[in-house]
Amino acid sequence: MLQKKTSPLKILEISGDTGSTEVIARNLAKVWKSEGHEVEVYAPVKSRFDFKAINYLYKNRKNFDLIHAHLGRACMLAGQMGKALDIPTIATLHGFQKAKHYRYISNFTAVSAAVKKHFVAQGVPSENIQVIHNGFDPSIRTENSAYRIGHLDKNELGLKKIIGTVGTLTQIKNQKLLIEAMPLVIESFPETILLIAGEGELRCELQKQIKKLNLEKHVYLLGHINIENFYHQIDLYAQASIREGFCMPLLEAMACGVPVITTPCAGPEEFITNGKDGIILDEISPTVMSDKIIRLLENKELREKLGQQAYKNSERLTWERQAALYEKVIRKAIR
Known part of the structure; x- marks a missing residue:
């Protein structure tokens, strides 16, 4: 000040x-x-x-x-x-x-x-x-009255369980791991969808992966979007990066009270306390990622607990x- x-x-x-x-x-x-x-x-x-x-x-x-x-x-x-x-x-x-x-x-x-x-x-x-x-800017906590996320609106999202992630489509952000984890998640929660916000050099490669795994109705590449309403429409946020200096979207999701899951990728481990205000995986693995996602989706009480603590702890930043x-x-x- x-x-x-x-x-x-x-x-x-x-x-x-x-x-x-x-x-x-x-x-x-x-x-x-x-x-x-x-x-x-x-x-x-x-x-x-x-x-x-x-x-x-x-x-x-x-x-x-x-x-x-x-x-x-x-x-x-x-x-x-x-x-x-x-x-x-x-x-x-x-x-x-x-x-x-x-x-x-x-x-x-x-x-x-x-x-x-x-x-x-x-x-x-x-x-x-x-x-x-x-x-983070506290204004991100204010939900916009419009429910549209990219080309999707609230009616299209329906009552599905929604996983969100934000980042440039690159090898280091590793969105392919999240896509690879989705078939196992869908076995337990068939109505789950993954929304990937961001653009980048791997768009075509990720589109091919989505098609190969028959996930066209479960994984959406949104491109560049206004994220002010994004965090308010997802049930949990997942980050699959190989390495991060910090990772702003993780903090923004926490500030909005969204439970978060991340790979052990350096920066986020400094502002997330594993098991208290978020979940940090033991290793960078699609199987481990899917296990943790399923655990959160089947446990509403745990999601709420992590989200509430994330909201509170983010105040220091x-x-x-x-x-x-x-x-x-x-x-x-x-x-």
Whole structure:
């Protein structure tokens, strides 16, 4: 929170994409602006030689106390420009990239201890990285009156048991494991459907897998959707990732009181307490995933217990709280 005795900050949030990291940048900006700070968001930086971004930074060099950068190419460009223009720069480490992309920056935050460990192993001093988990926007808890999810509406969903997942369709997100788990789930709960929100390079491969397993009436690839109502329409959320720096959709589902299941994929293990506010699998396996899904679907009391505790525990990770932690790091960097 902005303290009475501190002066307003002037911050540039700069991101290498228009996806999750831009969402994070805009959520931080939203909080800081409400507290009286001046914040601009620039996205996306298309490369370390993005002349449009370079020109923007040069023209506005006197307007910022600090540059806060997200993702490799934005951090590479911001680090170089920050040095040239004498503007302090902080990079937030979101995943398991190579440290060389951040060589022009010396102040870091990491979205999880797992990400910090990855960069320390590459030679980044531990004392230069502060772990600050991502947050969620409480407005996501407000259900929209419209029941449509992608191309589906409430009537099409009917009284089915609904499993949801959100993420780019890639090998690392591993949606194929969830699809592989579905036949076993359907044996116990024939009316169950899996909704996969997101787009990506594996769409065609996943469509073929769905067809091969005769799951066309049970698994739906929704593409890009407005997720503000997504979490309110599902019975449980499942994440099958091989590795995650954090995993925003898991936190958002928890914040909406949805029981969650995840593979042991690093980041989520830092904000989920297994068996209390979510379930973390012992291994990355479709059989283990289907067993846990079935266990939750057949036990309404357990679903409600996990969902209620998830809702309560997520309160410690609102963007307002996390922005206050970032502000401390920023003020230290600009002294």
